Amino acid sequence: MNTDARLQYDRDLLQKRIGEMEQKISELNTELTKSNRLATLGVLSGMVMHEFNNLLAHISGYAQLAQNTPEDRELVAKSLTRTIEGTEQLTRIASALLGFMRGDQQLQSANIHRVIDEALLCLARDPSKDGIRFVRQVPPNLRVGMRPICLQQVLLNLMLNSIDAMRQSGGELKIFAQPLPGGQVCIKVADTGGGLPEDVARNAFKPLANAAMADPGLTSTSKPSGHGLGLSICHHLVTEAQGRIEFQTSPQSGTVFTVILPVESREDSCDNNDQNSRRSA
Numbered sequence: 001m002n003t004d005a006r007l008q009y010d011r012d013l014l015q016k017r018i019g020e021m022e023q024k025i026s027e028l029n030t031e032l033t034k035s036n037r038l039a040t041l042g043v044l045s046g047m048v049m050h051e052f053n054n055l056l057a058h059i060s061g062y063a064q065l066a067q068n069t070p071e072d073r074e075l076v077a078k079s080l081t082r083t084i085e086g087t088e089q090l091t092r093i094a095s096a097l098l099g100f101m102r103g104d105q106q107l108q109s110a111n112i113h114r115v116i117d118e119a120l121l122c123l124a125r126d127p128s129k130d131g132i133r134f135v136r137q138v139p140p141n142l143r144v145g146m147r148p149i150c151l152q153q154v155l156l157n158l159m160l161n162s163i164d165a166m167r168q169s170g171g172e173l174k175i176f177a178q179p180l181p182g183g184q185v186c187i188k189v190a191d192t193g194g195g196l197p198e199d200v201a202r203n204a205f206k207p208l209a210n211a212a213m214a215d216p217g218l219t220s221t222s223k224p225s226g227h228g229l230g231l232s233i234c235h236h237l238v239t240e241a242q243g244r245i246e247f248q249t250s251p252q253s254g255t256v257f258t259v260i261l262p263v264e265s266r267e268d269s270c271d272n273n274d275q276n277s278r279r280s281a
Contacts, residue, residue, distance in 0.1 A: 041101060048097065048124040052090065059086040096121035100152060109264035110148040112177050112187065113140050118148075119156045127163060131170025138177040143264035144185045146241040151261075154234045154245075158189040158257050161231075165193025165255070183263045190256040196249040204247065205235040 059082075066079035096118050116136060127134045144151065155175070162173045171192035180186050196204065234257075238245040243261035 041097065048093065052093075052124070055086050055090055059083050059090075062086070093121050093124050100149070100156070107148050109143050109145050110151045112142050112144060112151070112185070113138050115148055115152045115155060116175060119152050119159060122152075122156055123159070123163075127173060130163065130167050132163060132166050133172045135172060135174040138175060139179075142177055142179065142185060144187075144241075144243075144261040145264050146237075146243070146261050150237045150241065154237050154259065155187075155189065157230060157234050162189065162191035162193060162255070165191055169193075171254070179263060180260070185261050185263050187259040187261065188256055189259075190254065192254040195251045195253070195255055196247070201247070201249055204231045205245070206232060 062079040062082040066076045066083070069075050099118065100122050113136075116138065120134075159173065159175075166173070172190075174188070174190045176188045176190070178186055235245055238259055238261065241261055243259060245257065245259045247255060247257045249255040
């Protein structure tokens with residue numbers, strides 16, 4: 001084999017190896033994202049089971065009331081209505097959790113308002129029960145060029161971080177979104193907790209920078225409690241969608257995460273309309 005042929009062979013082999021490594025990295029990133037989603041579900045499980053038990057207790061109570069007072073038709077009707085409402089709420093929560101676990105790999109753009117609704121259902125527990133006021137300022141039809149399951153994972157992670165930071169003292173959790181010039185959308189997740197410690201803030205988006213991230217992420221509290229939810233994963237998902245994520249934090253005013261994403265493209269809008277049409281057919 002002459003020199004030129006040998007060089008070409010080596011270049012082709014190197015290109016092949018690079019392609020294989022890129023494919024492997026892509027597969028590892030996908031698995032890491034799935035692992036974080038499972039870790040998020042693990043954190044949610046305690047909250048969900050508590051709310052399920054509460055709902056089941058109410059359902060059982062109303063059912064027994066209807067059974068014990070068959071002569072009072074008005075009370076029976078009211079009890080059965082409350083029982084149905086409780087079972088429907090259980091169904092909605094379970095459906096949201098299953099959807100989050102499976103992930104929607106088809107839609108390429110997300111309605112922010114709808115994704116927040118799904119994230120709140122996954123929380124199961126109303127933040128107000130922990131003294132946290134939830135505020136949403138999001139236009140109902142604002143969409144971004146990011147897969148819904150990925151946006152849900154980012155927002156759910158940030159929301160749980162904020163709730164964890166305010167669980168003891170209460171406060172306000174606010175999600176704000178607005179379109180920006182140049183085909184972008186700004187989403188802010190703000191809390192009034194105690195802010196991120198300096199060492200945590202310095203390593204927030206660095207994968208496996210410390211034990212807190214490895215198990216499974218950072219928290220917005222001063223120590224790794226296991227309730228932090230992979231800020232490095234949030235960074236990866238946002239970057240993958242051609243966006244960026246940053247934050248400001250202080251002990252006095254809390255933490256604000258800002259996510260900048262591209263607005264839904266015309267192609268994504270057509271794809272989503274086609275898929276919605278097929279679902280309704």
